[in-house]
Amino acid sequence: MKTVVVTGAGSGIGRTIASTLAERGWQVVVSDINGEAAEQAAAGLDSSAGQSHESAVLNVSSPDDAARVADDVADRLGLDAWVSNAGISFMQRFLEMPIEKYDKTLEINLKGVFVCGQAAARAMVRTGRRGAIVNTASMAGKQGKVPFLADYVASKFGVVGLTQxxxxxxAEHGIRVNSICPGYVATPMQERELAWEAELRGTEPxxxxxxxxxxxPLGRLEQPEDVARxxxxxxxxDSAFMTGEALAINGGAFMD
Structure with a gap:
């Protein structure tokens, strides 16, 4: 049985990723900075393949936290895959964006991917696992034409480059690393962004x-399941010979 750690999996896209992987037979360690949310998400996962899902509290920007989770999973269960999904956003015009907000966005969205990817890869190499890592970027990691999200754009462009x-x-250790670039995904985070953007535009959500x-172009908002699959x-x-890619999952909202 293969084991995967998913970060930011207490809610939103991460929770759906965890659920989808469990349905496909993966043993999932649901990690989140919110321990209660992680525990609840893990408890609701499909275990029909005999999995014993777990939860873990994880601050993705903490090297100690990341190493603790990665090494514990690697030693007890075997670490076959890691999904760095945790992320944050807020909206503000570039000219008015506080540097503190910029710093926080990069701390979670980019530093978190670096810290967790390093911890996961070190654990895989140490235990001889030829694993896979997936990093959540965004279509905002491929284009700058995104209003009110300059800090987010910077962080997600960074994730695409870091993935490569x-x-x-x-590659020499047999570890594949790819990123995903979702579009307008219907999640609680999106509901907040709708309200923020509406206020900034002077309109309604x-x-x-x-x-x-x-x-x-496909004419609907993206669902978390579209990303998880x-x-x-x-x-x-089926992706055994893919590495370094940034796969667009956005219904054609941005094509490259």
């Missing part, structure tokens, strides 16, 4: 939501 660097250096739908593909055998 990790893939290049970890429903009007902003329609702008996002109109910007998506691609993560499952990247962790599976």
């Amino acid at each position: 660097a990790m893939a290049f250096e970890l 429903e009007a902003v939501k329609q702008l996002w739908i109109d910007d998506t 691609v993560v499952a593909f990247l962790l599976g055998d």
